[in-house]
Amino acid sequence: MPTIKEVADLAGVSVGTVSHVVSGAVPVSEPLRLKVQEAIRELDYHPNHVARSLKTSRTRTLGIIVPDMTISFYPLVIRGAETAAWKQGYSLIAVNTMDGAERQKELLSLLRSQRVEGILVVVAAAPVPVLQITRLIEAGIPVVCLDRIPEKLPADSVSVEDVSAAEMGTDHLIEMGYRRIAIVTGPLSLTNENRRLQGYEQSLRRAGIAVDPELMWHGNVRPEDVAALCQQKIRSLAIRPDAILCTNGPTALGCLRALRDCGLSTPEDIGFVTFDELTVDDLFQPAITTIVQPAYEIGFEAATILFERIQGKSGEEILAPRTIRLPASLKVRESSRRL
């Protein structure tokens, strides 16, 4: 791999001159510039970003940590972040925690060693000590939480407007005439799940419907577990709910499996609304009414905020953490049609 020195030798100039034409920051006379460019082409020279980063202490790299990028929501988030980063000449290194606390710890440590200039993180579902993240921020590496927001973490965060999104879904079910509406959540250790639960409750109260603890089923993000939970609940209940609201995709999949296994279909036997798209195309049945999060925008917005922190880092006092909440939209399909 040729170095800047070899380019300089071939072009018959000093390394400084080569550096100047590469960066474009300092003007170089036409003839020298051409000679240098010719040498670069000839040697197929690619500036060593590693050396550049060491010198400038800027890696032009961001990290993004997600639970599992095979969950369709996350690739969109990553793409949004990638686009924002690309515009700034940054690249992105994306890693999966598989919702493990230990793994998340290792990955944060790794990214820190890689000297990424900022980190976007969807915290793992496993209860995670926020101390590590706090230290990261104190060490001057900005962190933006997205999607899932941990409690008591003084970091910027970008996610969906959880409460109103859940209200939107619940209101819709109520409008469609459903009254006995169950909710299936993921782990309540995640703030979002709590907020969505809260939106659901508010919506019911506003409509004068009693909030029934029997209809609040708290699971996790593993479809198998949720399926078992829902089956047990459905079978044990004296009166079945007439509709179900799920607060995230994996949970919804589990719940739908349970319905199928109980011989119930939607919307015929039960109304159904969930957060997050379950299929890539709406030609599939059952067509599920969905509370769609602006995944791409969440990633894009989060990266944008991260850049503000990165750029503003030199100077000014530390600004208070920003909390961005983007609105969800409701995609009404068959599953919430009252029959």
Place this chain on the structure above:
Amino acid sequence: MPTIKEVADLAGVSVGTVSHVVSGAVPVSEPLRLKVQEAIRELDYHPNHVARSLKTSRTRTLGIIVPDMTISFYPLVIRGAETAAWKQGYSLIAVNTMDGAERQKELLSLLRSQRVEGILVVVAAAPVPVLQITRLIEAGIPVVCLDRIPEKLPADSVSVEDVSAAEMGTDHLIEMGYRRIAIVTGPLSLTNENRRLQGYEQSLRRAGIAVDPELMWHGNVRPEDVAALCQQKIRSLAIRPDAILCTNGPTALGCLRALRDCGLSTPEDIGFVTFDELTVDDLFQPAITTIVQPAYEIGFEAATILFERIQGKSGEEILAPRTIRLPASLKVRESSRRL
């Protein structure tokens, strides 16, 4: 961000000693080791991988280039590669080309500047000059092509056993009693598409069914375009095909939309088989019979080969390119059931 020197000072030892306890390569006496570890904890020291890489000229980083990781097949591939990399202490930097030739060029250049030790690449659908990749390999950066295999590129490659996979799908349709089987492909500039087409033809011939050019529809990987193409074909044909085989996911989505828009459903009106899973869960209808590629294994295997190249690089003659073809499996569902 503390440096090794600060750790050394705090622990009252030399930087060499700190380096030794961090790497574990050279034994250090118990008392000193403890002091160093204490200093590391105290300062929250994270070794600077950038400096390390510059010194050792090993970044312990791999690049992976995919067309678009929001296509569900690719996250699995990436995860497979990530797992293999993780085991070797490597990390992965994943980027999307959006099937653009220019973008791919920039990304290869970027990864090269980042000094990744090897690159996994799913080449862009846009016709791409392979020269850049050849140069990369000549420069000593191993490249493994996966999924899509460009012609005439002396690189390792890992993909599915295209011909027999297509045969498997076609044979299945034939067995189910279908005779007038159409095929919808992506761009024929991709070798895989050609091979799958070839498998389809072989299968028909072996069954004594004439290969009808009218039933070979060549599109691209944009569902909208494919939908338009299929609609036009279906409407203009005197005799409709009784089944369709699609050679990839996006193409299949387009084709299914066309069927819907023509008022046809599967399997009632037409049999349907496609490469690649279209939904995350088989509780959705229509349940499509699918030729499933071992996506995770493709990524894992490709990374494994890459490591062999990376490790074997020092010494030996250059080995001939390896061509790995993994078998697909057939997931039979409703869409191919003859009614």
Place this chain on the structure above:
DNA sequence: CTGTTAGCGCCTTCAA
């Protein structure tokens, strides 16, 4: 076992 030191490739003053 421990300390010292010379670069890895590049950028960035600083002089000329």
Place this chain on the structure above:
DNA sequence: TTGAAGGCGCTAACAG
């Protein structure tokens, strides 16, 4: 406008 030189933080000899 061009060239020379000092590190960035770390590892890997090598010397003690």
